[in-house]
Amino acid sequence: MPDFFTKCPLCLREQFKQSPMYQGRDAYLVECLICGTYAISRTAAVNLSDSHDELLPWLSCHTRQVWEEEARPFEILTTNWRSMAELHKSTSLSQKLDKLLKVAERRTEVLGSAFRFDHGVEFPLLDAISHETAGFLILHAIEMSLLSQPHAGGVYYKIGFAGWQYIERTGLSSQAPARVFVAMSFKPELNPAYDDGIKPAVENDCLLSCYRIDREEHNDKICDRILADIRRSHIVVADFTNNAAGVYFEAGFGLALGKTVIWSVREDHLKDVHFDTRQYNHIVWKNPEDLRTSLRDRIQAKFQDAVNRSHGPSR
Ligand SMILES: [Zn+2]
Known part of the structure; x- marks a missing residue:
């Protein structure tokens, strides 16, 4: 198969390597000194080369950072590249x-x-x-x-x-968890579980930052923004009460990225948890206070060393 690109489609430099049929698909693996190693579908490549978009350098920031931090090629698709570039464009x-x-x-x-x-x-x-x-x-x-x-x-x-x-x-240290992404149903009856259970366990008891996407923005759809937020987090807390479909996806995405996923469900909903994920050891809670204690214990048991290390540059 002949070469498809004459220069790196992101930084437009000529020093790069390309390999076709990335993962057996109509996509290319590109190795660039500036942009890192990333994958790009043929349709995205056509889309990018036509656009000469001012966002391209910011997309290069994204591919380079994913390669550096996760040692995997980010795959550029027509559907994701703009939002990923936007993530880096507005950094202070x-x-x-x-x-x-x-x-x-x-x-x-x-x-x-x-x-x-x-x-x-x-x-x-x-x-x-x-x-x-x-x-x-x-x-x-x-x-x-x-x-x-x-x-x-x-x-x-x-x-x-x-x-x-x-x-x-x-809290920049890669040695200690800093950010917790919370995936859960947004039914108002579950607000106390977040406000009095999950959030204080994460922020007050474990001194980590807790992040839940706003109900308005979320709308039960998985958008690139959520995926980017999970990627930036160290731990995903996934509560399966009310069996929201998005939670399964977010927990699965977290697992795929190698994040620690902590599964939980309110006692009366345990029987509704999907068969495939029942194998994971869920925190089964009765009330927000009980959820707070169990979640705190679970995070501390898992990250005791890391939490200790984060209290000083002692590596
Ligand atoms: Zn490049």
């Missing part, structure tokens, strides 16, 4: 700095050791669309003593003490 300056510290933390093997970051080609990791923006962020991090550079002009940096404090304060 401080979120970009957070991404720099996150990369630094992930790449630092031992406290005090140097890590490599080549901002000339790795700038999409910081939601930056040019190496100048990435250079600017690095300079700022050095001025703030968050990072230091052992050899001026090189590609090696070290996280400073202030940098570790920053990572600790902002």
Whole structure:
């Protein structure tokens, strides 16, 4: 099969490799120095090459970050690329700095050791669309003593003490869970289960951040936004009371990404839980207080080490 692209469809550079028939489908696997390794369907490729869209560099940020963080190629489809690009387009300056510290933390093997970051080609990791923006962020991090550079002009940096404090304060560490996505039915009768059960267990008892998509936005449809939110989370709490179809999907998506999924259901609904998922050990709760205690215990049992580690840069 002849080559399909003459340049990377995202960054338009010519240094890249392409392999057709990705996973046996009419899609290509592209390996690019800037955009990372990603997959793209032929229809999406045609769609992108016609558009010359200003969103393309932001899509490159997405593919690069998925490759870096999850070591899997993100697959660009006609249906998902715009929303994924939008996710990166509106990042604030401080979120970009957070991404720099996150990369630094992930790449630092031992406290005090140097890590490599080549901002000339790795700038999409910081939601930056040019190496100048990435250079600017690095300079700022050095001025703030968050990072230091052992050899001026090189590609090696070290996280400073202030940098570790920053990572600790902002919960950026990859070593500890930080964000919990909650999948559940939005029937008003279940609001107390969230407000008095799940949320205080996550936020007050375990000091993690709890995230539930708004009922208005959700509308029982699985949109890219939800998938992106699950991807950003460390834990998915899936409550099957009322047997909402979306919850099965969200829990399954979390599992597929290797997230910790915690299953729960109110006692009187246990019999309705789908056969395929009954094998998972559900928290069976009677009231919100009871749900709070069980969920807290489950998270702490699973993440005790991580929670301890998050209290200091002790790696
Ligand atoms: Zn590229």
